Each structure stands twice: as C-alpha cells, then as structure tokens.
Amino acid sequence: MDAKLDSKTNILAAAARLFHLQGYHATGLNQILKESGAPKGSLYYYFPNGKEQLATEAIEQMSERIYVEIKNSLNNFPTLKEGIQFYIEKLAQKFDKIDELESMPIGLLASETSLISEPLRNTCLRSYQKWEDLYYQKLIENHFDSKDASHISVMITCLIEGAITRSLVSHNGNPLREVRISLNKLIEEK
Numbered sequence: 665m666d667a668k669l670d671s672k673t674n675i676l677a678a679a680a681r682l683f684h685l686q687g688y689h690a691t692g693l694n695q696i697l698k699e700s701g702a703p704k705g706s707l708y709y710y711f712p713n714g715k716e717q718l719a720t721e722a723i724e725q726m727s728e729r730i731y732v733e734i735k736n737s738l739n740n741f742p743t744l745k746e747g748i749q750f751y752i753e754k755l756a757q758k759f760d761k762i763d764e765l766e767s768m769p770i771g772l773l774a775s776e777t778s779l780i781s782e783p784l785r786n787t788c789l790r791s792y793q794k795w796e797d798l799y800y801q802k803l804i805e806n807h808f809d810s811k812d813a814s815h816i817s818v819m820i821t822c823l824i825e826g827a828i829t830r831s832l833v834s835h836n837g838n839p840l841r842e843v844r845i846s847l848n849k850l851i852e853e854k
Contacts, residue, residue, distance in 0.1 A: 672710045674700040680722035685765075688719055688777050688784075719777070720787045723770050727791035730770075734798050744806045745851055748799075752824065752844040756837025759828075771825040772832075796821050803851070816850060823847065 678700035682691040693715055697704055711718045737751035738744065758765060774788035796817040803813035823843045830839035 671700070671702040671706040675702050675707060675710065675718070676722055676725060679718050680726055683719055683722055683773055684726070688715075688773055693718075716781055716783060719773070719781075720783055723773060723784065723787045723791065726770055727787075727794065730791070731794055731798065734795055738798060738802050744802045745848060747802065748820065748847055748851065749844055752827075752840050752847070753837075755824070755828070756831070756840035756844070759831040759835075759837035759840065762832070762835045771828055792821055792825075806851075819850065820847065 675696060679691070679696045682696060682699065693707060696718070697707055707718075708714070711721070733754070734751055737754070738747035741747040741750060770788050770791055774785070778785040778788060799817035799820050800813045803816055804810065808816065823846065824840070827839040827843040831837050
C-alpha cells in the first residue's frame with residue numbers, strides 16, 4: 665500500500681475510533697491527525713469538506729464492517745434464530761471487555777449528530793436500512809410474510825441498538841443477552 669493510501673486509512677481509523685469513543689463534538693481534527701500520524705495536508709486532501717465528510721466516511725466504514733458481521737452470522741447457521749443469537753452474543757462479549765472496546769456501532773454517533781447534520785443523519789439511516797434488509801431477507805427465507813418481516817427487521821435493529829447503549833452504561837453485555845432471549849420469541853421459525 666502506498667504512503668498516501670496509508671495516510672487516508674490511518675486518518676479514517678483514528679477518526680472512527682475517536683468519534684465512537686469520545687463523540688463527534690469532543691473530537692477535534694488536530695487530535696485525529698495526531699493519533700493517525702498523518703501529515704496535516706492529507707486531512708484536507710482526502711476530506712476536503714472537513715470533519716463532516718470524515719465522519720460520514722468513518723460511519724460508512726463501520727457500517728460495512730457491521731453489515732459483514734451480520735451477514736456472516738446469518739449465513740453461517742442453518743436457522744435465522746441461531747444466526748441472530750450468534751451475532752448478538754458476539755456483540756455482548758465485546759461489551760464484557762469494556763476497557764478493550766475500540767469502537768461501537770453507530771447509534772451513539774447517530775444520536776449525537778442526527779439533528780445537526782443531514783448528511784450524517786442520512787448516512788446513519790442508510791446503515792440501519794442496509795442491516796434491516798439483511799434481517800428482512802432472512803425472515804422472508806424463513807417464511808415470514810413481507811409485512812411482518814419488515815416490522816421485525818426494524819425491531820431487531822432497534823432492540824440491538826438500545827441494548828448496546830444499555831451495555832455501555834452497565835459495562836457488560838448482559839443487556840444484549842436479554843435482547844437475545846426476547847428475540848427468540850419474536851423470530852420463532854415458521
């Protein structure tokens with residue numbers, strides 16, 4: 665990988681980590697540059713629209729990682745229930761080691777920025793919809809009707825995102841495990 669791409673990658677990685685751990689408003693561009701080790705000029709070269717563009721790309725990157733994790737979990741198990749159970753338990757285990765948590769899903773960043781930045785709000789919304797589409801397709805494959813699958817896919821995302829916030833406050837993954845138990849009843853195989 666050439667040095668220029670390394671700089672962009674490092675800036676994005678530092679920004680994603682800092683935005684998720686400190687929040688959008690508490691994270692400054694100088695702090696991102698310092699943590700990334702990238703030259704100051706590279707920030708505006710790769711992100712000419714500044715902090716908002718950087719946050720948008722960081723959200724998109726995190727969203728894609730989460731999408732792949734969900735997809736792999738759903739596709740690597742014979743039933744929808746087992747796939748979702750595995751995904752949620754994997755998330756819960758991350759929160760059991762709260763001091764090692766490097767990043768988290770986009771919910772906290774979404775709640776902080778959705779009223780002040782339309783581009784960030786739309787990026788977060790697209791992320792949620794992309795994940796919900798995975799759940800929806802798996803629900804349809806498991807013989808749920810379209811209307812139920814649509815409602816349940818949104819509910820799964822909302823329950824997980826709410827449990828993530830509660831897990832942060834609890835400093836453990838137990839709220840996610842409670843959601844995992846509740847989802848068992850919601851997604852009984854048809």
